[in-house]
Every structure is written in structure tokens, then in C-alpha cells.
Amino acid sequence: MAFFVNPEVFHVANTQVDYEGVDSFLVGFGCEDWRTDTETGAEELVEIAGRRCYNSFESETHKASEFNPNISKVREGNASYIGNILKSGHGAVIEHVYDTYLLHNVSRTMTHELVRHRLANYSQESLRYVRLTDIGMWFPGCFEKHEKAEELRAVFLKAMTQMEDNYKTLEGLLGINDLKSFTQKKKYTSAMRRIMPIGLATGITVTMNARMWRHTIAMRTSHHAEEEIRLVFGIIAKDLKERYPNLFQDMQGAVVDGYMEYTFGHFE
Ligand SMILES: Cc1cc2nc3c(=O)[nH]c(=O)nc-3n(C[C@H](O)[C@H](O)[C@H](O)COP(=O)(O)OP(=O)(O)OC[C@H]3O[C@@H](n4cnc5c(N)ncnc54)[C@H](O)[C@@H]3O)c2cc1C
Numbered sequence: 001m002a003f004f005v006n007p008e009v010f011h012v013a014n015t016q017v018d019y020e021g022v023d024s025f026l027v028g029f030g031c032e033d034w035r036t037d038t039e040t041g042a043e044e045l046v047e048i049a050g051r052r053c054y055n056s057f058e059s060e061t062h063k064a065s066e067f068n069p070n071i072s073k074v075r076e077g078n079a080s081y082i083g084n085i086l087k088s089g090h091g092a093v094i095e096h097v098y099d100t101y102l103l104h105n106v107s108r109t110m111t112h113e114l115v116r117h118r119l120a121n122y123s124q125e126s127l128r129y130v131r132l133t134d135i136g137m138w139f140p141g142c143f144e145k146h147e148k149a150e151e152l153r154a155v156f157l158k159a160m161t162q163m164e165d166n167y168k169t170l171e172g173l174l175g176i177n178d179l180k181s182f183t184q185k186k187k188y189t190s191a192m193r194r195i196m197p198i199g200l201a202t203g204i205t206v207t208m209n210a211r212m213w214r215h216t217i218a219m220r221t222s223h224h225a226e227e228e229i230r231l232v233f234g235i236i237a238k239d240l241k242e243r244y245p246n247l248f249q250d251m252q253g254a255v256v257d258g259y260m261e262y263t264f265g266h267f268e
Contacts, residue, residue, distance in 0.1 A: 140227060142227060
């Protein structure tokens with residue numbers, strides 16, 4: 001039976017630091033007591049990768065000039081270090097950090113927009129393999145607020161129910177439930193999906209690095225973007241800022257046209 005859904009966002013993975021490896025490197029490098037002040041491994045990784053470029057490690061017992069005589073002063077603290085990377089546009093350094101989100105009950109409309117962002121990894125529910133039983137759909141916020149919301153909702157429900165009936169009719173005509181061959185079932189399932197609407201609720205897992213998350217947050221929370229993708233990226237933006245206050249230190253948000261719009265002080 002047709003039903004309404006709400007898009008859901010689950011953070012499912014992120015970059016971890018291998019401290020055994022980091023400690024071994026620091027001992028070999030000669031700055032074994034180097035430490036930083038972020039509690040986030042990912043932000044520490046960015047600082048280590050960046051400092052290794054100029055050998056700008058400094059600790060209580062070692063001056064950076066021991067490792068690079070050109071250095072007279074080092075930038076202290078992770079927030080200040082990453083702030084300088086962002087300001088100077090050295091975006092490649094923050095590409096070491098990856099986060100994965102599983103987006104559940106988002107529409108094919110939304111995922112079609114999402115996958116236009118090329119520097120990412122996607123795994124999407126396959127409608128070649130997965131035979132649909134019930135149709136789920138998000139009722140758009142702009143309709144929810146509309147004075148004729150009830151009538152609009154009824155039209156949505158009617159369309160979804162009709163779509164389900166049509167799908168079941170195809171299943172009956174093809175006798176798909178009685179087929180023994182999985183290959184044949186898959187062929188028919190794949191063909192039948194053509195009558196499904198782009199509002200159909202689906203699932204997609206997406207992995208991006210921090211530079212790309214910053215880019216897509218700016219593009220997709222913009223008031224020019226569509227409201228479902230704005231809703232999803234608003235949740236992702238808030239979550240990433242809580243996880244990585246230094247990597248997202250220049251991100252500012254304000255409600256514009258009903259959803260959070262995020263902009264970056266150093267956009268690159
Ligand atoms: C509000 C809005 C409306 C839109 N409307 C439409 C529309 O009507 N029709 C339509 O077709 N699309 C539309 N799009 C999609 C848009 O055109 C882009 O395809 C999409 O946003 C991907 O963004 P991007 O171009 O920044 O590339 P991404 O894939 O997100 O890549 C990020 C950055 O990496 C760099 N990069 C990536 N690949 C390359 C490359 N091959 N060469 C050089 N540099 C590269 C670029 O600097 C790029 O900005 C819309 C997007 C938005 C946000």
C-alpha cells in the first residue's frame with residue numbers, strides 16, 4: 001500500500017587515524033612528542049599531512065627549525081592551522097578526510113541531482129534486482145504548507161496507488177511470481193521499473209571527501225536548489241560541522257526560504 005516517507009540521513013563511516021603508524025613516523029622523523037589539540041582524528045590527519053609538506057612539526061622538546069632551517073615560526077593549534085589551509089585555498093590537504101552517509105527514503109529526483117557531483121562514490125538501490133511491493137514518496141514541503149495541502153496530498157496518494165496497481169498488473173501479465181529463473185525475473189523487474197515515478201523513495205550510500213562535502217553543501221543548500229536536496233544537505237552540513245568544527249569553521253548558516261542555506265568564508 002502506498003505510503004508517505006521522510007528522508008533520513010545516517011552517518012555510517014569516516015576516516016580514522018592509525019595512531020600506531022603516526023607514532024612510528026614521529027619517532028623516526030625525530031619529533032616523537034609532537035601533539036595537536038583537536039579531538040578529531042580526521043582533523044589531526046589534515047594537520048599531519050600539511051605539516052609534513054614543510055616539515056613544520058614543533059614540540060616542547062623540538063624546534064621546527066631542526067627539521068627545516070627555513071622556518072622561524074610555526075602556526076600553533078589545529079583550528080588555526082586548518083583555518084590557514086582553508087584561507088590559502090590548499091583544498092587538496094583536506095581531501096584526505098572521507099565521510100560516508102546512507103540516505104534512506106530519499107526520492108529518485110533527489111538522487112538524480114546528487115549523482116551529478118562526480119568526485120564521490122555512490123551505491124544506489126537497484127530496481128533491476130529489487131521488485132517493488134509498496135510505493136513510498138515524500139510529500140514536498142511546499143505542498144505541505146499550501147492552503148490546498150489536503151487535496152494535493154490526495155492526488156499524490158491516488159497517483160501512487162494507481163502506479164502500484166499498474167505495477168501489479170504487469171506482474172500478473174508476466175506471471176513473474178511463478179517464474180523459476182532468477183535471470184528472467186531480473187529482466188522483467190528491470191523492464192517494469194520504467195513505469196515508476198521519479199518521486200519514488202529509494203536509498204543511496206554516498207562517500208565524499210571533506211573538500212567535496214564543503215562544495216556540495218554550498219551548492220545544494222543554496223536557495224536556488226530543490227527543497228528535498230536542501231533538506232538532506234542541511235542535515236549533513238550540521239552533522240559535519242559538529243564532527244569537524246575546524247574543517248567547517250568558516251561555514252555560516254541561515255534560514256532562507258524555509259531551509260538552512262550554508263555558505264563558506266573560504267570557498268574553493
Ligand atoms: C541550483 C542548481 C541547479 C541546477 N540545474 C541544472 C539543470 O538545469 N540542468 C543540468 O543539467 N544540471 C543542473 N545542475 C547541475 C550542475 O550543472 C552540475 O552538474 C552539478 O551541480 C555538479 O556540480 P559541479 O559542476 O560543481 O561538479 P562536481 O562534480 O560537483 O565537481 C566539483 C568540482 O570539481 C571540479 N571538477 C569536477 N569534474 C571536473 C572536470 N571534468 N573538469 C574540470 N573540473 C572538474 C570543478 O571545480 C567542480 O566544481 C544544477 C545544479 C544546481 C546546484
